Amino acid sequence: MARQANAEKSSKGKSVRDAEATQAIILAAAAEEFAQHGLTAARTEAIAAKTGVAKSMIYYYFKDKEGLYQAVLERSHADLLQSVQQLGLEHLPPEAALEQFLTALLNCVSRNPKLPMIMFHEAIQNRGKRYKRSSSLSIDTMLINILERGTASGAFRPLDPFQSAINIMGTCLFYFIGSGNIQQHPQGKRLMSKAMLEQHTQEAIALILAGVRRC
Amino acid sequence: MARQANAEKSSKGKSVRDAEATQAIILAAAAEEFAQHGLTAARTEAIAAKTGVAKSMIYYYFKDKEGLYQAVLERSHADLLQSVQQLGLEHLPPEAALEQFLTALLNCVSRNPKLPMIMFHEAIQNRGKRYKRSSSLSIDTMLINILERGTASGAFRPLDPFQSAINIMGTCLFYFIGSGNIQQHPQGKRLMSKAMLEQHTQEAIALILAGVRRC
DNA sequence: GTCTATACGAGGATAGAC
DNA sequence: GTCTATCCTCGTATAGAC
Numbered sequence: 001m002a003r004q005a006n007a008e009k010s011s012k013g014k015s016v017r018d019a020e021a022t023q024a025i026i027l028a029a030a031a032e033e034f035a036q037h038g039l040t041a042a043r044t045e046a047i048a049a050k051t052g053v054a055k056s057m058i059y060y061y062f063k064d065k066e067g068l069y070q071a072v073l074e075r076s077h078a079d080l081l082q083s084v085q086q087l088g089l090e091h092l093p094p095e096a097a098l099e100q101f102l103t104a105l106l107n108c109v110s111r112n113p114k115l116p117m118i119m120f121h122e123a124i125q126n127r128g129k130r131y132k133r134s135s136s137l138s139i140d141t142m143l144i145n146i147l148e149r150g151t152a153s154g155a156f157r158p159l160d161p162f163q164s165a166i167n168i169m170g171t172c173l174f175y176f177i178g179s180g181n182i183q184q185h186p187q188g189k190r191l192m193s194k195a196m197l198e199q200h201t202q203e204a205i206a207l208i209l210a211g212v213r214r215c
Numbered sequence: 216m217a218r219q220a221n222a223e224k225s226s227k228g229k230s231v232r233d234a235e236a237t238q239a240i241i242l243a244a245a246a247e248e249f250a251q252h253g254l255t256a257a258r259t260e261a262i263a264a265k266t267g268v269a270k271s272m273i274y275y276y277f278k279d280k281e282g283l284y285q286a287v288l289e290r291s292h293a294d295l296l297q298s299v300q301q302l303g304l305e306h307l308p309p310e311a312a313l314e315q316f317l318t319a320l321l322n323c324v325s326r327n328p329k330l331p332m333i334m335f336h337e338a339i340q341n342r343g344k345r346y347k348r349s350s351s352l353s354i355d356t357m358l359i360n361i362l363e364r365g366t367a368s369g370a371f372r373p374l375d376p377f378q379s380a381i382n383i384m385g386t387c388l389f390y391f392i393g394s395g396n397i398q399q400h401p402q403g404k405r406l407m408s409k410a411m412l413e414q415h416t417q418e419a420i421a422l423i424l425a426g427v428r429r430c
Numbered sequence: 431g432t433c434t435a436t437a438c439g440a441g442g443a444t445a446g447a448c
Numbered sequence: 449g450t451c452t453a454t455c456c457t458c459g460t461a462t463a464g465a466c
Contacts, residue, residue, distance in 0.1 A: 017449050037340055040256035044442065053452050059443060061449095118340055120392055123251055124332055150394020157425065163390075163418040171382045177392075178338055178381060203378040210372065211426030232431050259460065269433050274461060276431095 021082055023061050025051045030058075033071050035114035038121035039069050073122065076115045083108040084139055093151030095213065101146060102208060105139075106172055106201040111190055116176040140165055150212065157214045164212065172204050218409045240278050245273075246287050250329035253336030254284050288337065288345055291330045299354055309365030310428065316361060320354075321387055321416040330405055331391040354417060355380055362427070371427045383423050390415050417427035 029050035031041045044065055048055035062068035084104050089097040109115050122128055143165040150156030179191040189196055232287055244265035248257045259280055279281040299319045304312040312430055324330050353371035358380040365371030394406040 022449075035339075038253065038256060041253060041340065043440095045440095046407075053449095054462070055442090056444080056452085057450070065442070078360075089303045121339075122336065123393055124250075126334070157423065160414065160418055163415055164422060166281065166390050166393060167415075167419050167422050169393070170385040172385075173384020174389055175381050177335060178384070187312075199375065200378055200382075203375055204382050206374065207382050207426040208422075209377060210430065211422040213425075215425070215430040234431070236432075258458095261457095268431095270460090271434085271462080272432070280460070 022053060022057060025053065026058060026061060027072060027075065031114050032073055034069060037198050040124050040125065041207040070130065071111050073184045076112065076118055079112060080115060089146060094146055094153060094155045097146045099205060099209065101143060103173065106204060109173065109176060110197040110201060116173045120177060143168060155215060156212045159212060168208050171208055175200050181210050235273060237268060241267065241273060241276060242290060245283050246291065247330050249284060249287055250332040253335060253340050255340065285345065291327065291333055293329060294327060295323050302362060309370045311359055311366060313363045314420060314424065317387065317420045321419060324388065324391060325412040325416060328391050331388040333373060335392055358383060365427065369429060372429045374427060386423055387419050
């Protein structure tokens with residue numbers, strides 16, 4: 001990010017000294033760093049370097065590294081929750097509900113591919129201490145409910161809703177975790193390109209629906 | 216191989232000064248620490264504390280933290296490779312081959328649940344630099360080959376082998392990654408208990424086979 | 431081979447000028 | 449609000465006795 005000189009306003013009318021803009025820049029850079037390294041291994045210097053602003057700005061706006069981390073966590077999670085929670089899935093038949101749920105989930109993480117990485121670092125390193133029982137747990141619970149309804153109604157084959165919910169989440173999210181390891185397995189295809197993300201959405205939904213359907 | 220002749224013995228007949236035993240203890244503790252925190256965030260002090268031996272032993276046997284990490288990676292990976300690679304899957308029909316593959320994979324990671332976490336950290340933090348194109352990639356390739364044969368023969372429904380391979384790995388491995396976050400969702404059931412691990416193996420295989428089968 | 435004590439650098443956090 | 453310079457803790461790695 002190239003910084004403007006001492007002028008108060010840039011040519012686009014955007015303040016050079018702009019608290020909210022600076023916060024946003026820091027948050028974006030922090031999300032990237034935390035996604036790759038997790039809380040402990042993330043370096044505030046690296047975050048500052050990505051933004052172009054001084055390292056001390058992090059402490060000015062977010063108190064300390066932990067505060068910045070919390071902010072990133074809450075922001076990312078709010079996005080995911082909102083995408084999935086207000087869909088009125090209870091009133092749909094199980095298979096349609098599952099498809100809607102998966103579509104919303106996959107669209108959300110496709111827009112923000114760093115989210116799964118952040119969640120998993122938090123889950124493994126910190127055993128999810130910072131998730132206050134409201135966020136990722138409630139998403140899991142929604143999925144479990146759909147699966148329970150599906151098995152009860154006979155739309156789905158007999159399966160354990162709890163175990164299957166975990167496995168289904170894995171089918172959707174592992175793609176984003178493994179992406180760093182895999183890169184362009186077939187030559188030239190970036191995993192995070194729009195085309196590949198759309199294909200992943202299709203393939204994951206197809207695999208899961210076929211996997212649970214009574215057939 | 217050869218035992219040290221001058222080793223002192225404790226009352227239980229176990230050497231008090233035993234190089235190989237000490238290395239093994241360190242490796243075990245290190246695997247745990249690296250699984251939870253990854254290379255950078257892992258603390259040598261924490262590893263030493265778990266073992267009970269002095270911190271300097273790590274450097275004596277493994278040169279530095281990086282050396283210890285490499286040793287853990289190689290060890291873990293050799294186990295996984297051996298479990299899966301020598302199964303003669305080429306000579307089995309696709310569906311049987313897939314089931315054999317999944318069984319071997321799931322048995323291996325059930326025996327060593329830390330392995331997926333280690334792989335995950337390495338993949339994200341270090342973009343898999345330390346995997347020398349031979350290990351995890353070859354496992355993926357095996358799975359892709361099975362899927363290609365299955366779609367070609369018509370045993371499997373039309374699917375993208377590359378994308379599906381990732382999603383299938385996710386179905387199997389996510390369970391271990393998310394375990395820290397989920398703990399005992401239903402009260403009293405530990406995710407890593409023998410019973411739950413066996414159930415996960417069954418559920419994952421069932422989900423995947425149903426998901427790919429032409430039906 | 432194993433321990434205790436310590437040197438040294440990296441990185442989180444603060445002070446104070448502008 | 450933003451920067452530069454600095455402090456100080458923590459963690460890696462080494463030295464040297466036993």
